[in-house]
Amino acid sequence: MINLYIDFDGVIMNTIEVGYGMIKESGREVNSDTCDEFFTSLDWKDFLNKKCSQINDPINSIQKLIDSNLFNISILSHVNSLDEAIEKIKYIRKYFKDITFIPVPKKISKTKMVHTKGAILIDDYAGNLREWESAEGIGVRFSEKLNGKGFYAINKLDQVIDYVKENLKVLNKLQS
Numbered sequence: 001m002i003n004l005y006i007d008f009d010g011v012i013m014n015t016i017e018v019g020y021g022m023i024k025e026s027g028r029e030v031n032s033d034t035c036d037e038f039f040t041s042l043d044w045k046d047f048l049n050k051k052c053s054q055i056n057d058p059i060n061s062i063q064k065l066i067d068s069n070l071f072n073i074s075i076l077s078h079v080n081s082l083d084e085a086i087e088k089i090k091y092i093r094k095y096f097k098d099i100t101f102i103p104v105p106k107k108i109s110k111t112k113m114v115h116t117k118g119a120i121l122i123d124d125y126a127g128n129l130r131e132w133e134s135a136e137g138i139g140v141r142f143s144e145k146l147n148g149k150g151f152y153a154i155n156k157l158d159q160v161i162d163y164v165k166e167n168l169k170v171l172n173k174l175q176s
């Protein structure tokens with residue numbers, strides 16, 4: 001089985017887009033300071049359940065990934081606060097009784113939390129994918145417009161099955 005890590009923000013849910021919109025509505029510009037402040041002080045329960053929505057049917061897509069028996073699946077998500085971690089876990093657990101969720105402190109690279117070699121990361125942020133590939137992992141970019149920015153691009157999570165089937169020999173070699 002291939003270790004598969006799935007990002008949350010901008011892949012499973014449109015939290016980034018909604019968050020940026022709320023920052024702009026409050027009359028501030030979107031920069032690293034206002035984002036830090038906004039996402040750290042947010043009421044994540046209300047934000048996830050009432051303000052944000054899922055992107056391209058992620059729950060059914062993840063179920064297809066589970067049913068394919070090709071992957072060990074974990075959600076690997078940067079978090080700004082403990083509240084954010086708790087509410088994301090609760091959200092995912094509404095749909096999946098048995099899935100691994102790994103919260104990563106925002107200031108730590110995702111590559112420092114898990115084994116990366118031969119593992120796939122699906123992420124919308126090319127910076128995370130570049131770090132991942134530098135650590136011998138395989139990056140797949142989630143992009144609604146299928147803009148890969150140098151990576152294989154998908155806009156629905158179960159499309160990674162096609163990628164793996166095309167590249168299974170290479171992946172097996174990487175993992176052995």
Ligand SMILES: [Mg+2]
Nearest residue numbers: 007009010124
């Ligand atoms: Mg993301």
